[in-house]
Amino acid sequence: MPVSVVAAGAIPWRVTKDRLEVLLIHRPRYDDWSWPKGKLDPGETIPECAAREVWEEIGLAAELGIPLPAIYYPVAAGRKVVHYWATEVKGQRILPDGKEVDSVMWCAPEKAATLLTNPSDVEPLEFLMAAHRRDELRTWPLIVLRHAKAKPRSSWSRAEGERPLAATGIRQAQSVKRLLQVWRPMRVVTSPWLRCIATIAPYAKAVDAKVKVHDALTEHHHARKPKKSTGVLEALFDKQRGVVLCTHRPVLPALFRQLAAHMPGRLSAILPGDEPFLAPGEVVVCHVAVAKSGQVVAVEQVKPFDD
Structure with missing residues (x-):
């Protein structure tokens, strides 16, 4: 039924x-x-x-x-x-x-x-x-976010890092703002490229979150030194506080492989494994057990509301 x-x-x-x-x-x-x-x-x-x-x-x-x-x-x-x-x-x-x-x-x-x-x-x-x-009830969220929909590469002739959100992406950023308040991470780690900043800015402003930018999360830096971007993710486990990481589609596979090392196989099988890994504005929420340092005990994948 x-x-x-x-x-x-x-x-x-x-x-x-x-x-x-x-x-x-x-x-x-x-x-x-x-x-x-x-x-x-x-x-x-x-x-x-x-x-x-x-x-x-x-x-x-x-x-x-x-x-x-x-x-x-x-x-x-x-x-x-x-x-x-x-x-x-x-x-x-x-x-x-x-x-x-x-x-x-x-x-x-x-x-x-x-x-x-x-x-x-x-x-x-x-x-x-x-x-x-099992000491897996009290957790903190580690959230991976793909930036909202950007203007097409084919229609953009200036620097790639300055390519802005499309009109749809601007609306998605507002939906992302509402969705992230469900878990309310007070730390934001993001690529400095405009489309990532514009995606996460409405949420960061709404909750007065602490924002840190990392060049290692851009497409170009990741292509040259992928271990740098996974290193940024790995460092997030140290502080044991809610955090959202905003990055680009080409960076996602490496991040998900890194996350898989922190969870049992039944959970890692839930992580996106095929292109495009996440839709624009979509999130993967990893719940990390406070009593089990660095161990992910639950995983969710959620799209923001799409009007």
């Missing part, structure tokens, strides 16, 4: 006195216990939907962590899918909206499993619990 309803949400979690807790919500309309979630709005990606719903329902502005299994179940309109992520609550205050959600409850995952009204909601919870046992 095809999917007719797409929704997204998250399981908020925290560790209190070395014990994992998750946050259940009560929805008066259905008189049920569930996770914060809601339907996809026009003009947003599925991760953006999850982050928005968490904010609207419980007032939590938190970055999405590792993806959790999606659940499927029948509804009046047909078949519904709900995509879930983990999201850590780091002392933020929870403020139910009072309409969609009238009560919340922190509890042990084992208790939450018995209280959930929809049995399907237990599956992402069990995945979250298993990740916690």
Whole structure:
């Protein structure tokens, strides 16, 4: 049966006195216990939907962590899918909206499993619990971004580094700005060429991110010294803080090979392996475990909303 309803949400979690807790919500309309979630709005990606719903329902502005299994179940309109992520609550205050959600409850995952009204909601919870046992629940994002669509090379006669974004690319850059706020990396590492700078600038300005440019990430420098560009990527693991790296299509294969060395084979198989590797403005998000230095434990590939 095809999917007719797409929704997204998250399981908020925290560790209190070395014990994992998750946050259940009560929805008066259905008189049920569930996770914060809601339907996809026009003009947003599925991760953006999850982050928005968490904010609207419980007032939590938190970055999405590792993806959790999606659940499927029948509804009046047909078949519904709900995509879930983990999201850590780091002392933020929870403020139910009072309409969609009238009560919340922190509890042990084992208790939450018995209280959930929809049995399907237990599956992402069990995945979250298993990740916690493996020390793979608390992570930071390392994001690789291909710059937005640029003007064609054939129509540009000046320096390659000055080739600007096309009109479509300018719109994509705004979509990238919204998408990256789902993970909210506060560091930006980018090629200095104009099309990369123009792609990442709206996001960097919106969150006041720290920006660092590296010539090694340009096409020309990478062609001459590919190890320099992979070295820039490798250095990002040292600081263990959220970061987005913006570069060009010819640089991507080497970066993905370098990333593959930081993850098990089942995850490296997810990394793009064929031309063009990423569409303009598309991202690969690598979730790096805080407790396992340099180890990627989850991978996502997401396109910004395309109007």
